[in-house]
Amino acid sequence: MDIKESITVFDALSQEARLRAFRLLVQAGPDGLSAGAISEELGTPQNTLSFHLSHLSHAGIVSSRREGRSIIYLANVDMMCELIGFLVEDCCSREIANIRQDKKKGCSIIELANYCCKPKKKAAANG
Amino acid sequence: MDIKESITVFDALSQEARLRAFRLLVQAGPDGLSAGAISEELGTPQNTLSFHLSHLSHAGIVSSRREGRSIIYLANVDMMCELIGFLVEDCCSREIANIRQDKKKGCSIIELANYCCKPKKKAAANG
DNA sequence: CCTAAATTTCCATGTATCTAGAAATATGGA
DNA sequence: TCCATATTTCTAGATACATGGAAATTTAGG
Numbered sequence A, B: 001m002d003i004k005e006s007i008t009v010f011d012a013l014s015q016e017a018r019l020r021a022f023r024l025l026v027q028a029g030p031d032g033l034s035a036g037a038i039s040e041e042l043g044t045p046q047n048t049l050s051f052h053l054s055h056l057s058h059a060g061i062v063s064s065r066r067e068g069r070s071i072i073y074l075a076n077v078d079m080m081c082e083l084i085g086f087l088v089e090d091c092c093s094r095e096i097a098n099i100r101q102d103k104k105k106g107c108s109i110i111e112l113a114n115y116c117c118k119p120k121k122k123a124a125a126n127g
Numbered sequence C: 001c002c003t004a005a006a007t008t009t010c011c012a013t014g015t016a017t018c019t020a021g022a023a024a025t026a027t028g029g030a
Numbered sequence D: 001t002c003c004a005t006a007t008t009t010c011t012a013g014a015t016a017c018a019t020g021g022a023a024a025t026t027t028a029g030g
Helices: A003-012 A016-031 A035-042 A046-059 A077-092 B003-012 B016-031 B035-042 B046-059 B077-092
Strands: A062-067 A070-075 A097-102 A107-113 B062-067 B070-075 B097-102 B107-113
Touching: A003 A046, A003 A077, A003 B003, A003 B016, A016 A035, A016 A046, A016 A062, A016 A070, A016 B003, A016 B077, A035 A046, A035 A070, A046 A062, A046 A070, A077 A097, A077 A107, A077 B016, A077 B077, A077 B107, A107 B077, B003 B046, B003 B077, B016 B035, B016 B046, B016 B062, B016 B070, B035 B046, B035 B070, B046 B062, B046 B070, B077 B097, B077 B107
Parallel strands: none
Antiparallel strands: A062 A070, A097 A107, A107 B107, B062 B070, B097 B107
């Protein structure tokens, strides 16, 4: 993910209706949710929500498929993971964070030093 | 971090000058950078940049201290980690991501399933 | 074809944001 | 005090975004 793309994603997530819609979609998982269902859940008129869904879609963090008369939206969790990677990237050079692959578990592992995330505690004699 | 706060942070990071300034500050680490240094690096007029730094500061992802005539800005990496936690939160319920504390290493560990971050591979007989 | 349902596109209005010139504020040194 | 430096605040105009009513599009069923 480059800086332009990440700006597009941040912009997409920087509006309440959109962020709440995205979170609903992440929670909904692979089944996704119809535009109408999201509209009803958020209490946002369908045409307004459509504008926002289109915004999310353009940013690439949601995708959609038609199912009969409904259009089902899906969170693109992959993109979200890329965004997290982008955020953590700069930290790696400061020994604040570390990203590696665990092939046994089949996952990416991000380690964030606690002196970064828990600054209230005294730092250990470690760096 | 709640949804309102995260919107404020996403909004702060959704503009090129601000995101680039923030990344410079992350790279700069605890020493930080003066407003003038950032302005010069980005090629953005000081008053324009001041507007953006104030935006970042209001969102809480940078802080500042005065040093003589300069004002030194610092990335609030803690806030960035909270933001990552907020993003990952919804995934956890879907077994896509997981956050835990490793007390021996003194860090937070985020595990992101590869079927999330590496969708090009075939998924195992798992879902 | 006709009607209903689900969603999007078009459009106008109001609001917020971005930008940079000019003026103001804060600091350091002679 | 006076001057130079560093940064912010004020201000105005241009641009972009959010909202929702009305019309258009797409699909389903008779």
